[in-house]
Amino acid sequence: MAPSNQLAPDALPPGFATIQQIVEGDHKTGVFINSMGVVIDVQEPRATKGSDWKSTMRIYDKSVEDNDESSLTINVFLPQKDMPKPARGDFVVLLRLKIQKRGFGDISLLTHRESGIYLFTGSKIPRPPADASAAFSPSTSRVKRALNKVELAHIPFSYHGLDKTRIPTEFEFETRLIQSRNFKEKFSELKDLKDGTFYDLLVYIVRTYDSGDRMSLWVSDFTENQAFYHHEYKGPKTALVQEGDPYGYCAKFTKELPATSSWEGPFGKRSMQVTCYDSHAEAIRTGSEAGKGHWVMLKNVQVKYGQNGANLEGYLRGDRQFGESKVNMIPLAFHEDPETMDPRLYRALERKRAYERSLKAQKKQIDDAAAAGQKRKSDALTGGKPVLNAKLSRKEKRARQKNAQNAQNAQNAQDIQQPDTPVSTQKMNPQVKCENHTKPTSSLSDILTKAFADLDTGGEEVKLPMPFTNMNYRVNVRVTNFSPPDILQFAVPKKTSEYDVLEDDGDSDSSSGMDDEHMASDSMSWEWRFALELEDSTPDIKQRERVWVVVDNQSAQCLVNLDATDLKRDVETLDLLRQRMFLLWGNLEENKHEQRQAAKKANQFRTGDPPPPDSSDNEGDGSNKDNADSDSKVSNLPFNCCIRQYGIKVRESDPTKADAGNNKRWERVYGLFGTKIVED
Known part of the structure; x- marks a missing residue:
């Protein structure tokens, strides 16, 4: 009879999920999960815009050992001193990591402040029925609790029962690790874009156009670039027009018609057109997370002057290295946990909020002036007599x-x-x-x-x-x-603002204590x-x-x-x-x-x-x-x-x-x- 602290060789400890269950979507995104597996790839930690560093690793287990293309990516956000340093073939146990699916990409796991990462040196893991305590590397990462006897006893069964042909050679593993150190930051804000360069862009989709074989986006991160097209604010959205009755004798001819300009902003040189081809165009056309009003990360966008030769434009084509089916577009959620939220998105949201507040004040001045001018024109046409309009x-x-x-x-x-x-x-x-x-x-x-x-x-x-x-x-x-x-x-008012994640800057949009001006905010x-x-x-x-x-x-x-x-x-x-x-x-x-x-x-x-x-x-x-x-x-x-x-x-x-x-x-x-x- 097996000891009470052991499970059947193929049975996971209670509360754990196989990699196959996770990557095939058996569990909902956003929930916390426990899993374990063998390390086959690691990227060198690198600094982020925040206090944490970021590293990624890929693992596999027996449920996916026969599928060379199936593995689970782990995104680790920790201070540099707490980063785990796994080697090829090491075994990792993961507690309370969040399941995420970024846009059109694969499912992966993300660390959280309650997550625990437990690393075991593969070469030191004994054969069952001994447990894996001697192989534990306690200095590699912050841990939240000690693993129990059942979990420790299962590691040797899982490790030694696995087909290890998927583990790369020492040379292959080190080559990939060195390549990750040579990471070149391609990210740029729109204000710094230059002709003839490829960039990663974090942008807000302002408008979309379907041109059949391609999709065109107007995007903004609320910075200005002098090489962008200038969008001018042309006054109120509607103008009072009297059809067939220029002197206002018949009220039934008076109605409101749309103004000639339909551009809703942002105004000035804050937006760039991006033309998307292949799988990118199809993803925008069929997806609901890459339309107007959404934040996205666009990868490997070619920036150059457009056909008019005067304004910079972007081009997003199929990826030749990974095949044209890969989508280099990642929808971003503004309601993410602030602790794991991309700091670049945080700053972009701050710029968007500041722009909208400034624009609101400017539009009021312009609209008031336009309304005063319209009233003078109406009085001149009617001899100062009121005209009964539709309202x-x-x-x-x-x-x-x-x-x-x-x-x-x-x-x-x-x-x-x-x-x-x-x-x-x-x-x-x-x-x-x-x-x-x-x-x-x-x-x-x-x-x-x-x-x-x-x-x-x-x-x-x-x-x-x-x-x-x-x-x-x-x-x-x-x-x-x-x-x-x-x-x-x-x-x-019901607050549904993307700015909820932002810290209060003294001009809060929260529903408590708001003045009338904020209560009427577009957000x-x-x-x-x-x-x-x-x-x-x-x-x-x-x-x-x-x-x-x-x-x-x-x-x-x-x-x-x-x-x-x-x-x-x-x-x-x-x-x-x-x-x-x-x-x-x-x-x-x-x-x-x-x-x-x-x-x-x-x-x-x-x-x-x-x-x-x-x-x-x-x-x-x-x-x-x-x-x-x-x-x-x-x-x-x-x-x-x-x-x-x-x-x-x-x-x-x-x-x-x-x-x-x-x-x-x-x-x-x-x-x-x-x-x-x-x-x-």
Whole structure:
């Protein structure tokens, strides 16, 4: 019987993966993995732009010993003093290395601060059943923990059971090592490019063009080169044009047309055209990681003057040495770990952020001047009389619709259910539609009732209270309140910036503490986030419950058919949102505004009550004072909508209430879904 610290010869220690499993993609990229193998190639460590040095090694094991082209590359980032120095045929054990696939290349492993590299001298590894402790080289690298007995005992089985014909000769190994020392840095920033030289470039793709047998890219690293084409900023993206009516007599002829220039930047001499052939063109055409808005590393780009003889251009062709199928283009991720992120990419991101901030200020000055000039021209054409353009026409149309809706609401005010007036029939809002309209309706009272699960404890049934249920409902309700109290705050910024990895330079783009200028940054996206308080309008009930429902981004897009934006700056979207919410809640917004103004005059201004902290306990008491005071003044119609019940985890300091574990408890929440406002 084999000792307990030994495995079967072909079995890896627990938690380890074979090289074949890794290179064939059995494990997802980005996860940490353990593996082991024999060293067949090493590149001399060299300095990087950061504090770590970089070295690479290639290993193989029994799973790929019959495939001469299959091996696993290990990218090692460590201080120079901690770099392992393996020789040919040495055995290496790898703990917690990250699986990566750089663009169109092969899968490899990358060291991390939690990684461990354990090197064993091949010639000293004993034959099994002895373990490999005597062959360990403890001074070659930082290690995180000692290998256990099972791992140490497996090394001799793995090493001596391997076909070693793939291990290069001493001469071949040393020749490759010497060649790696003669590494010539081909990387250059765009500002330093010269005619007739091959470079490695780290660039941001500005535009792409498909020319059939080739692909053309415009790229930038946000440095300037005087030999590049000069892209000039030509003012606002749109210009006011009056077709067939130069004097503005007929508003219907006025519309906005695109300006002649479609170049979106970067402006000045900051961009170079790169023509890509062969496999490179196909990779761009079919891949999603090498298009507009992506950072890439381009290898071995030929730079020379283009056909016009005035501007430098780049050319990326098939690699004759490795075959035309090799792709010398590596997509880069700006959300990488800052510790392992290429410092050249980090600096390029800093330049891009600085350029965009500077451009934003310059564009505002130019656009303001252009707008002032356009106004003077318009006044001259019309004799100083205002011209109703399309935007003003839409505004007048919305005003007419609002007046008509006010009249309709006033006419149907007697049909609105009040808490003490049961109604057998009711007029529903025809401009609100919802999914599952054939399903029976539920009352809020039924929905708010806590659910219980039947638990059989061996002959005796016990009802166990459930913190929430995952259920969908259709209800008849009317809106009695909303939060935030200002409709301008219904859209919030959602940071999806490539600059998140950068350190704060004192002009932070983070969502906390940002001023309006930063909130409107092009790197900021927006999402809907608000809540509605709904009151039950089911006919013939005496107690009318109320509940707060969350309206998330997806539900709000369905509800108002608008994408979230900066409502403080996008006046047109704000007008459309206000118009559509008016169709839902009638004069509720005006009523709340009047209340706030009255409270402000009385020096008792409040910003409004947020939704209850636990909607499962106190949304149905109907005790909201603001709403009680304003119910008689609010005029809106009940409508059908869909709401869902679900649970979220919240912090809980009382361990007796932490039913979600880890100092957290479940909280019951309700959300709107599948409901849409339709306009006539």
